[in-house]
Amino acid sequence: MSRIFGIDLGTTNSLIAAMEDGAPRVIAMGANHRALLPSVVAIAPDGAITVGERAIEMEPHLTVERDGRVSAVGFAGGEYGAVIRSVKRYMGLGGDEIAPEDRARYTFADLSGPVVRFQIGKRVFTPSQISAEILRALKHGAERALRAAGNDEKVERVVITVPAYFNDGQRQATKDAGRLAGLEVVRLVNEPTAASLAYGLNTRAAGNVAVFDFGGGTFDISILSIKQGIFEVLATNGDTHLGGDDIDRVIVQWLLAEIPDPLKLDRHVWNSARMAAEDAKQRLTDVAQTPVVVELPGHSIRKHLTRDALERMAEPFLARTLKRCELAVADAKLTPADIDAVVLVGGSTRMPLVRQRVAAMFHKEPLCSIDPDQIVALGAAVQASVLMGMQGDMLLLDVVPLSLGIETMGGVMERLIHRNTTIPTSVAEGFTTAVDNQTHVDIHVLQGERELAKDCRSLARFKLGPIQPQPAGVPRIEVTFLIDANGILNVNARDERTGREHSVDVKPSYGLTDDEIERMLEEAVDLGEQDLEERLLISYRNDAEQILGALRKQLGEFGPLVDNRERARMDEVAERLEAARIGTDRELIAKLVEELNEVTTPFAERIMDAAIKLALEKKSVEDLS
Amino acid sequence: MIECPSCGRRQQPLLICPDCGSPLAAPLDCFAALGMPRKLTIDLGALERRYHELSRKLHPDRFASSAARVRDASLRATATLTRSYRTLRDPVARGLYWLELIGEKLSENNKRVPPELAELVFEVQEQLAGMHDAPADSDAARELAAQVAQRRGQLQATMDASLADLELNFVKWDQRSDEKMLTLRLKAILSSIAYLRTLIRDVDRALENSKAA
Known part of the structure; x- marks a missing residue:
């Protein structure tokens, strides 16, 4: 049986790792032997695809020529080809969920459908297809690196990590991406949970661990209890649209404050400013202030950014992460003082302010000896070896992050599976007809914490039937909602009288159909x-x-x-x-x-x-x- | 009888095949799934150990490379196990499940206010309605919010007392004194708890909203 590899399919960077001689290692690849593959995909007007560092060079931006002239280069979108970054933000979204600012950055096809589609030339690409290109680049990169080391192994079976707070649609989209890349996705694992495996915390007798995962595009907090090799997630919380990208956006707005609006929205200008912002933010981890320069045609923006100013910009986002931490600790029925160790994950946790605040919240210095950019991939490799049966008694018991329910009379959401329930889990619910001779029952499945169906996210709709015509209330159909170890919903139905299985044709509200x-x-x-x-x-x-x-x-x-x-x-x-x-x-x-x-x-x-x-x-x- | 997906032998409904150790997707009640004595008082430490021990043997992570039908049995067996553990671990869920087992399921549409809570419930709802109607950020709204916050403490104390009462009745039940009386008592306590939970949630939501305003 071939090895299972661990993949961190990140918003900003992606990595692949595997166990070697009993320890997880990331696989460095490409010309410059880097472990981090930027999650950036360039699609040329003719459909040619480039992933990683070389795709970044093709992003629309302004460049200073030898003669000092500033010119616009790169694929500007639509018919000019496009460069897509942070595609993870769009996974599992419907066309109607695209924010206006996203529409300024990319060209989308038909925004009314159940799946976002990027329009590039005459072709359209779903986020799963774009992510599949990243996965394929990781697969080929890793295979090449292994071959160079004299190992002809193929990457076929993988564990892919997802934010703990990903909903069903986002998970399904990630699995689809794996399938499109020709990979067998043996398991989806939550990123913070994977990170907890990387530290080898199971060597401690027992304890509670908080994993603070602040990446480029998503934030997760998970609280785990570790006992004799069993990693049991007690609670998780997060925001799938909160990350370092948001801080960059505020810096860009500050950089471009004096630039007239139409120019500000120009993809070349915006990207050049974003690159400068990202650089400045990273430099401020080590220095107290730094110059920031953006060259525009006939004009250059020269400003100074201090760490204090950056921290003021980051503060509102950090406050949101800490609020989520409080909720997760309370859901775990613990207090911050009960937490024995704090693990930091994600590039945004490099900011000194983030470390200080997290330390203050949990009254202890967080663990940060493992590179926060690599820890998730390393943990995924550990989980892969658990799945290969090579980690003895070690076992992960994860939870579903959001409640699952159905729409009942009056548009109310009835919860069937509560958030933070350990998975896999199932619940059976009885259904019957409301009028005589009714042949179908419509069921609307929802995910979320709000009271009304319209405020929750629609997962799927399905029709039970055909049902034998009978008086109202006589038919008894038992529907089982089962959430598997990937956090993905499966539905099946059974006629309680005949014991016959009903076929359930589930139409996902968002995402791709099997066809x-x-x-x-x-x-x-x-x-x-x-x-x-x-x-x-x-x-x-x-x-x-x-x-x-x-x-x-x-x-x-x-x-x-x-x-x-x-x-x-x-x-x-x-x-x-x-x-x-x-x-x-x-x-x-x-x-x-x-x-x-x-x-x-x-x-x-x-x-x-x-x-x-x-x-x-x-x-x-x-x-x- | 149920057929083992691995060795094909017919087995009694269990979660693990006694012949080959494969998971079995048997429909089991919560006590049987965890191999716990059918009693209302439970040793939570033993329950957790049993749950972890069975998880190690049944979890889909143990069968990632097995045949599809074994993987499916593992998935279903683990789902039964986790649901059973969750039900038995929480005294309220355990009590409600017990009533279901003895055919005395608490009606979900039971909207009648438990008599001993009537007065408290009426007052709290009055205040919540007042909060809802008072203009946001007014002195009246702040005054009402302060009153409701005070009520929150009273509700929690009542809840804690009900939970203690529940545990006490679990002990009595296991000693098998007057079954009929105890069933009625159990139902009364559990419906009070259900009512209090909803009320406390409403209060928390109202307080959260007034804080946000």
Whole structure:
């Protein structure tokens, strides 16, 4: 059985990790061996997809040219191609849930549907499809890194982490993304819960742990009780739209305060300011003040940001996180003093102010020895090994973050499963007909804490039936609502008289239907091939770069060993390879690499001879002394 | 009898197959699921240990690579286990479940105010209505909010007394004195608690709103 890998599919960055020699390790990948893959996906007008660092370069922004002119570069959206960042914020949302400011940033197709769709050129992409590209990049990146280490393992089965406060639709969208990327999602695990596994806190006898997870786009707080290897979540709370991004937005507004509105909303200007804001925020973790510069055409914004000012901007968001902490501790029937350890997760917890406030709230210094950007992926790898049966008695008992219920008479939400109930869990509810000869019963499933159905989130609607025509109240149908270990709802119905299972055709209120996923999977096969082509091209280009670099270096050192006729031939092939390397004809690149290899072979042999001779001479000199 | 999804042998309804250790998706009552004696007084420490022990054996995390039908049995068995644990752990849920078991289920549509609470309930509702009608941020609203906050303490004290009363009756029930009388008493206490819960929630919500205003 192949290994199960752990994936942190983050708002800002994504990572993949696995157990190695009994310890979780993140897998560094790409040219610069980085563990963090920016969760940024660029889609060119022709549909070509780029993920990560290189996608960031394609974001619309302003750049200063050599002649000092400021110009706009990147994919500006719509027909120009687009660069999508923080796609996690859109997972599981319906078109009608898109905020106006999002509409200024991206171009969306049809906002009335049950799923958000980004419009790029003639094509549309759902958030699950975009996330699938990130997952695919992680899969391929990890496989390449493993191969470089002599391991031909494939990444096929994964654990993916989600914010604890993700609702059913957001979880389903994440699972869909995994499926679209060709992965078997063995389990979705809540991020704070995963983080608690990474610290190896199970070695303590018993205790209560608070996990404060403040990332780029989401905030979670989870309270766990740990007893003899059982990690039991007591309560969780959070906000799936609260994170470091919000602080960046306030800095951007301050930076662009004097800029007229239409220009402020320009995607190039806004992004350039956002990049400057993010940089400044990160610098202020270590220094007390920093200059912030945004170059605009014919004008540059130069301001100074102090840590004090940044903290004033961050304060309202931090206050919201602390309020959620209070609620979670109360739901766990504990007080802050009962918490034995606090774990920090997410890049936003690097801010000194966040650390101070969290320490003050729980009366203890939080644990922060594990990189807050890596801890979730590391924990996911630990959970993956639990699922492989390699962690002995260790077991995670997680909870459902939001209550689940149905709409009853008068539009009231009737709770069937309360929030913070340990999962998996199920509840059976009896239904009957209200009028004679009624053949169907409509059921509307809701998620949320509000009293009225209209204030809760609609999960799904389904029809029970067909029911044999009978007087009102006679049919008895038992519907079982089951929440699985991923926090996802499953429904089935049974006729209590006949014992016959009813088919339940659940129509999700938001999200993709199975048919839509099938169709996307078919499309993804094509994309997969394109992806393979692209990968091959990249590897050939790397080969070309390597041989050209080596040749330049050798000519510099051993130039005199080459005669003019030989040199001319080498230069000619090298020049053609230089040109081919920029193009997309990988066969040509391969052919020229081979040709260059051939013409340089005699030279390489002479260098070898010379090198050996030099080494010998040096040795004899040393021997004499 | 139920068929084991792993070894295929027919078994008595249990959560774990005695022959092969596979989870069984048997419909069980809460006491049987956790293997606890059918009594109203419960050793909570023993209950938790039993729950953890069974979770280790049944949880879907233990069967991630098993056949689909075993995974499904594990899912259902664990759902039964967690629901049973949750019901037995909480005295109020346990009491309500007990009434259901003995065929005396407390009616959900029971809107009648328990007589001993009538006066208190009437006063609190009067004040809540006043709070609702008073202009926001007025002296009258603040005065009423202060009164309601005071009532909150009184309600909680009544609730605590009812819970203590409930536990006392659990002990009596387990000693099997007068079953009929005890059933009536149990129903009275549990409906008071249900009523108090709703009222306390309404009060908290009103106080929260007045704080926000």
